[in-house]
Amino acid sequence: MSSSDDSEQTKLEVQLEISNFQRDFPNCPYKMIEKIGQGTFSSVYKAVDTQHQHTSDCGEECNIVAVKRIYPTSSPTRILTELSILHSLSGHPNIAPLLNAIRHDDQVIAVLPYYPHANFKHYFRELSNNQTKSYLRSLLSALKHVHHKGYIHRDVKPSNFIFSPEKEAGVLIDFGLAQTEADKRDDSKFKQPKPIKLEKRRPFYIVDDKRPSIRANRAGTRGFRAPETRAIDIWSVGVILLSILTGQFPFFQSTDDVEAMLEISHIFGKQKMKQLACTLRKEIGLRHIVDKMSENPVDEEALDLLEKLLELDPSKRITASEALHHTYLQQ
Known part of the structure; x- marks a missing residue:
């Protein structure tokens, strides 16, 4: 398959994705134009605001916005945290402000200004x-x-x-x-533990180790x-x-x-x-x-x-x- 065929297939997939989104989110005031980003927990679309006009940071009025569709698989806590933080940070010229947030059943979208930019x-x-x-x-x-x-x-x-x-x-x-940044723990409340002496051994790995691996939540x-x-x-x-x-x-x-x-x-x-x-x-x-x-x-x-x-x-x-x-x- 040629690169042009791949590109055409991708366009068709995006169009189907947008159609499904419009079906799952009826009466959505935003008309999706194209997909401009995708992550683990969301997809972002360039869209037309059919009801209002928002003023961008550069002072130009337009009805083009960025609509972030947060996947239903995201935890409610994660969604609430993101929207709360965006709302709290609004007003800074170097942070994209939250213009709107809408929920319909298990569908949640966050609306932000659309910024033309280079890769x-x-x-x-x-x-x-x-x-x-x-x-x-x-x-x-x-x-x-x-x-x-x-x-x-x-x-x-x-x-x-x-x-x-x-x-x-x-x-x-x-x-x-x-x-939210975790508060610093008051180390004065904890006593210094006594050092533990360990038997010196050469480093080794257990053959066919059946223990579950430990993965950090990072x-x-x-x-x-x-x-x-x-x-x-x-x-x-x-x-x-x-x-x-x-x-x-x-x-x-x-x-x-x-x-x-x-x-x-x-x-x-x-x-x-x-x-x-x-x-x-x-x-x-x-x-x-x-x-x-x-x-x-x-x-x-x-x-x-x-x-x-x-x-x-x-x-x-x-x-x-x-x-x-x-x-x-x-x-």
């Missing part, structure tokens, strides 16, 4: 130094607001940050995995997740900047967390990863990797910011607010 993989190698700064300022400004409100996005990646290189502005989208897209859960959004910004500076996307191409750790240790070094595990104290050195992979000289201040964004120790990693005041973004 990251088509422009990230062509970004000028100033455009890179604008990208980071917009993204970090959005995350500063998210974190100030007490939330974690948990899935920061290029496809969830709609950026226009021409306008040098972007908006953060898709809060399907976002959650959010985020592989390659953009931090090695820990704290400051995960900032780590993801660092991974994006790493792609921009080196011209390689995705930079981390692991299929699981084990491969991700191997890739990370390849850059930072086995010894530094061991030091982190033992003492949580280390220094990061990415300059050699970036200089080797980049076709053009890299701004020294950009490298310094990159190191701070990709600090392995989350307690030492730069915050969104601090990053916005970094010398590189102030130039």
